[in-house]
Amino acid sequence: MFVSSPEVAIPTLSIEQRIKHVVNKARTSARRVGRDPAQIKILAVSKQKTVADIRGLLIHGFRDFGESYVVEALPKLDVLASAGCTWHYVGVVQSNKTKRLAQHFDWVQSIDRIHVGRRLADARAELSTTALNVCVQVNIDDEPTKAGVSVDQVPDLVEQLQQFPQLQVRGLMAIPNPKAHRDATRHSFRRMRELFEKLQVQTSAHWDTLSMGMTGDYEIAIEEGATMIRIGTALFGPRI
């Protein structure tokens, strides 16, 4: 039986067509709710994609790239070291990889326990003179197998992370349950925005990132307040 999935990029489209499609849809969604499209950053999630694929976006002005697997990512970061990319780690953070993350990435969006925050801060102090940008990952739909902290644990974790001068706490990241209906997804994004705004009061001026929305749901995410959408499939084509 054929089961259709939501908006999968058609492989035969050119990279120019894919970019245009995503950028136009993002703009339209922003304008629909009176937001300035320039305030929404598109993070190109390049996991399982090659250096050549990444270069295809670089020549069109993309600079922010997301990766989910440290071992897969590092050779790509190495080859592209002088390309001026900003690298975001969006995968599960394993304690034994924190040193490599702190050394090679500019952002870690998926912090969900103080232990890894401390390890990242310690490693960053040793290996870099600049702070590591971090987001707290929120398990917004309380899925048992998903990374992220529950909503009620977020304020404490944010406060604890802010004690480390080597970490710049930028905001929140979430991946809603992909099986949920669109109304439920919208509701999850809305709760993320409420949490993000509530914490704005107690955080620094650098609290500016609400990272939510992927290929299947980025339009809803923008309507509900995302400042960064993380797009893989719609930009690069399907992952095998």
Ligand SMILES: *Cc1c(COP(=O)(O)O)cnc(C)c1O
């Ligand atoms: C893979 C991934 C994405 C991109 O997913 P697409 O549906 O291909 O756009 C975004 N965020 C995270 C955390 C991911 O792991």
